[in-house]
Amino acid sequence: NAGVTQTPKFRILKIGQSMTLQCTQDMNHNYMYWYRQDPGMGLKLIYYSVGAGITDKGEVPNGYNVSRSTTEDFPLRLELAAPSQTSVYFCASSYSLNTEAFFGQGTRLTVV
Amino acid sequence: TQLLEQSPQFLSIQEGENLTVYCNSSSVFSSLQWYRQEPGEGPVLLVTVVTGGEVKKLKRLTFQFGDARKDSSLHITAAQPGDTGLYLCAGGPYNQGGKLIFGQGTELSVKP
Numbered sequence: 001n002a003g004v005t006q007t008p009k010f011r012i013l014k015i016g017q018s019m020t021l022q023c024t025q026d027m028n029h030n031y032m033y034w035y036r037q038d039p040g041m042g043l044k045l046i047y048y049s050v051g052a053g054i055t056d057k058g059e060v061p062n063g064y065n066v067s068r069s070t071t072e073d074f075p076l077r078l079e080l081a082a083p084s085q086t087s088v089y090f091c092a093s094s095y096s097l098n099t100e101a102f103f104g105q106g107t108r109l110t111v112v
Numbered sequence: 113t114q115l116l117e118q119s120p121q122f123l124s125i126q127e128g129e130n131l132t133v134y135c136n137s138s139s140v141f142s143s144l145q146w147y148r149q150e151p152g153e154g155p156v157l158l159v160t161v162v163t164g165g166e167v168k169k170l171k172r173l174t175f176q177f178g179d180a181r182k183d184s185s186l187h188i189t190a191a192q193p194g195d196t197g198l199y200l201c202a203g204g205p206y207n208q209g210g211k212l213i214f215g216q217g218t219e220l221s222v223k224p
Contacts, residue, residue, distance in 0.1 A: 004154075031210050042118070042200055042216040043155070050210035058211065090154050094212070097204040098143040098162060101212060103154025 002026050006091050006104035013081040013111045021076040021107050023091030031094045032074040033101065034058075034066065036087040043090060049074055081111045115139060116201055118215035125191055126223055133186045133218045135201035144184040144203040146175055149217075155200055158186075181206075191222045 007022045025032065030051045035043035035058075045058030049068040063085060065077040074093075078085060088108050094101040117136045125131055135144065143162045147155035159168050161177035161184060168175045172195075174187040184201055201215045 031212075033212055035214070040217075040219060043202075043214040045211060045213050048210050048212070056209060056211075059213065092154070092212075097210055097212060098160060100157040100160070101145075101155075101202070103156075106152075106154055 004091055004093055004102050004104040006089075006107050008107060009105065010108045011110070013078075013109065015081060015083065015111060017081050018077070018079045019081070021078070021089055021091070021109075023074045023076065023104060024072050025074075025091075025093040025102070026072065027093060027095075027102065028071060029093035029095050029102075030071070031096060031101075032068065033092045033094075034064070034074070034076045035090045035092065036060065036085075037090060037106075038087050046076065046089075078109075083111050085109065086111045115205065115213055116203065116215035118199075118201055118218050120218060121216060122219050122221075124221040124223065127192055128190050129222075131188050131191055131220070133188075133199055133220075134183070135185065135215050136183045137203075137205075138182065140181050140206040141203035142181075142206050144177055144181075144201055146184070146186055147200045147202060147214075149198040149200060155198075155202075188220075191220075193222045193224050196220055196222050 033048045034046040047066040091104045092101040146158045149155040166177045172189045199218045
């Protein structure tokens, strides 16, 4: 099993550009999450999903969008990138809310 | 507003010392988890506590869930340089669906 796979690992965007961060998991988990982590800080929840076709906002959803058309995939879309979106982004999945969340390796995004 | 407050945010100690990290909230959680994160990696689960008052031990690490399920602590006995890292508490607030939120983390440095 590959676990949770995120692509790309690194990306530099110009202000106003858009991009999609890809996340896929092969563990048949219902729950999937997107977080951002700023230097020396904890993780802030952007969006989450409890199953295919169901998504909901987290703590910091502004400037982002998600979709969940399949159990495996949970892409995160950035429209009109801003310097404030410079961060490390982590995708995670879990079987349920009280079970272990497995994380991808992260995407380091810089907006200049 | 941080739903999960961790303290201290930074801790630098000598090898062999004991330490306690706290995770507090005004909200009730169905469970709380503790993760450890190394630089450049995603967080990895250490333990999940589910029952109020529960105590779990993992070698030199002791985790406790508060009776009211609003707080948790992590105690490390005789810290070693290998314990260095970012420690994060996380949980799903009661009756908030599939949200898994994180505290801001405790950066621990254990010097030989």
